[in-house]
Amino acid sequence: MDAFYASVEQRDNPMYRGKAIAVGGSPEGRGGVVATASYEARKFGVRSAMPSKRALQLCPELLFVRPRFDAYKEVSRHIREIFGRYTDLIEPLSLDEAYLDVTADKQNIGSAIEIAKLIKQAIREELQLTASAGVSINKFVAKIASDLNKPDGLTFIGPSSIESFMEQLPVEKFHGVGKVTADKMKKMGLFTGADLKKLSEQELKNHFGKAGTFYYRIVRGIDDREVQPHRETKSLGAEDTFPYDLTLVADMEIELEKIAKTVYDRLQRYNLKGRTITLKIKYSDFKQITRNQSFPFPVGDMETIINTAKQLLAATWPEDKRIRLLGITLSNFGEITPIGDKPDHPGQLSLFDFEE
Known part of the structure; x- marks a missing residue:
């Protein structure tokens, strides 16, 4: 979804339409944090997770709106119902984002691009909101594609163009590469996917640990993760x-x-x-x-x-x-299986698996 919380607020309250608004904590006192900014506010550099005081400095006209999570959840349920018209393989990532596997689509449309268009159209007509979609052969590339032409975008990256696309992509645009990692990569002279591709898997692991294997595969467009419709709550x-x-x-x-x-x-x-x-x-x-x-x-x-x-x-x-x-x-x-119930049980796993 495009600027989800802010878009819902602008839809429901005419006084916010066309205005720079931020959904989140007020800048008063110690100040809160921006959860979502409207596109009018983003033109001034206001971003999610930014301290509200900083957001107000960037955009003095900014209006702060307290979140209404019940309203956002209701919209999210409606969106999920729209998804369900086309596939049962839906993996929610948050209230406003999900992966869909439409390999076997319920309406026999036969085109992932056409399904994306129909979903976007239904969201616009039934909820008066806009969504952006990315279409590709795996989750990682589809996720990146969905961010390329927001708002109201639809981007398709086909199998033959994935590797060249990944080679041109700046490292900070790789989903999962945060600011700290991106800065480290740039200090190493790694600015694009093509730069990453020059390093062996072992070299990437030496510099980035287990994530090195992920970077090695993903820059080549390899992502075998399945869409998980019943992802376990951790x-x-x-x-x-x-x-x-x-x-x-x-x-x-x-x-x-x-x-x-x-x-x-x-x-x-x-x-x-x-x-x-x-x-x-x-x-x-x-x-x-x-x-x-x-x-x-x-x-x-x-x-x-x-x-x-x-x-x-x-x-x-x-x-x-x-x-x-x-x-x-x-x-x-969940439940623990007591030791002894299974004769060949190798021993109970440690319960202390959080790092301080």
């Missing part, structure tokens, strides 16, 4: 950035209780329990740590979440430290 959590730094443990515990309630409600919604509870702490200097505790059985009750989070907090000696953010996450969902 974790579920919530966090909050406070308008002022917390220095009293009592205040921190009050905020943890609020966050734990949000996490508990989300667990109930999806009928999930987890074996690992992780506490996230970000200090006023932006240093961030995580602490976790794992259980031999899945938990999801409010009391356990709150008590565990408070115990993990106490273990960090938080008194008089300045904390700007706290978060709680549950992971390792």
Whole structure:
């Protein structure tokens, strides 16, 4: 979807149409963060994940709008229903993005490009919103294609042109290459896919670890990942950035209780329990740590979440430290098969799989 949250707000509120708006936290006080900016705001350099204060400096006319996630979720459900008219192989990435495998399309249209056009048309007519689509033979190339001609774009990259396309692509445009990695690549003289292609797989692994193999394959247009319509939920959590730094443990515990309630409600919604509870702490200097505790059985009750989070907090000696953010996450969902139930079981996997 194109500038999804902002586009929904402009659709639903005439006063926002044609205006530079940012959905996210207000710049007042310590200031929030931009979740999505309208295209009118992007002309000034306003981007998602940018501090709201910085966004206002770039665009003094910027209007800030509080998110309405219930509205966005409802639109997302409608979009998913449109997808389902053409294929059952749908892998959601977020509320506004998904992979579709239309190899076997339900309406026997026979053309991925035509299906993309029909989906875009349905979204425009039924939701008064625009979407951009990328069409190719694998997930990685389709993802890049979808970003090339936004808003309201449709880009096809066929099998015969994939390698030449990847060779010309700047490294920062590679999906999954962040700013830090892109900067490292440029310092090594790697500016495009063609530059990456000059290095062997082992050389890329030496410089970038396991990701080196991914870069080696992807620059050649190789991506064998299947579209996963029932992708497993790995974790579920919530966090909050406070308008002022917390220095009293009592205040921190009050905020943890609020966050734990949000996490508990989300667990109930999806009928999930987890074996690992992780506490996230970000200090006023932006240093961030995580602490976790794992259980031999899945938990999801409010009391356990709150008590565990408070115990993990106490273990960090938080008194008089300045904390700007706290978060709680549950992971390792599902049941454990007890050792001994299977005679040939090689041993139980470690429950402590989070890095601090």
